[in-house]
Amino acid sequence: MKCKDCNSPNVVKNGFINGVQQYKCKDCGSKKKHADVPEQRPKVGMTLEEFREKHDVDYIVKHTLDKLDPNMIYEKNDIIKLTGLRPGYPGLTPTIENQKSYYGKVGSMMYFSHPKTIAELKEQAKLM
Numbered sequence: 001m002k003c004k005d006c007n008s009p010n011v012v013k014n015g016f017i018n019g020v021q022q023y024k025c026k027d028c029g030s031k032k033k034h035a036d037v038p039e040q041r042p043k044v045g046m047t048l049e050e051f052r053e054k055h056d057v058d059y060i061v062k063h064t065l066d067k068l069d070p071n072m073i074y075e076k077n078d079i080i081k082l083t084g085l086r087p088g089y090p091g092l093t094p095t096i097e098n099q100k101s102y103y104g105k106v107g108s109m110m111y112f113s114h115p116k117t118i119a120e121l122k123e124q125a126k127l128m
Contacts (some may be wrong), residue, residue: 001023003025003030004030004032005025005028005030006025006027006028008026008027008028010026011025011026012026014031019042057085057089057090057095058091058095060084061092061095061099064079064083065079065099065102065112067082068112068113068114069114070113070116071117073117074111074112075109075110075111075112076103076110080092102118103118104121104122104127104128105128106128
């Protein structure tokens with residue numbers, strides 16, 4: 001960056017004013033916000049995708065299940081932890097239990113994994 005007044009490259013940071021970085025030229029002493037530095041504005045609001053990632057239970061569960069390691073078996077509590085949502089979050093348990101291709105049962109215990117892994121285990125009669 002160069003000074004707008006004397007074109008010197010000896011410009012250093014000089015604090016913030018109203019959240020905007022200020023600079024000082026070591027050669028001419030000029031103190032200002034330099035135009036060639038992009039103004040940093042705080043982010044306000046969220047995108048639709050960010051909103052869905054935060055609140056849409058169906059999206060969060062499906063996204064979590066799609067990322068499961070096919071070499072691992074998970075219990076329902078593990079899936080809840082992986083979603084990042086608190087246990088008891090409205091709609092979480094029914095949404096997880098609706099994803100039939102991602103789980104199988106042994107007695108009353110539900111085990112989750114990649115759909116191919118679950119299908120193989122059901123075929124071998126390890127899961128129902």
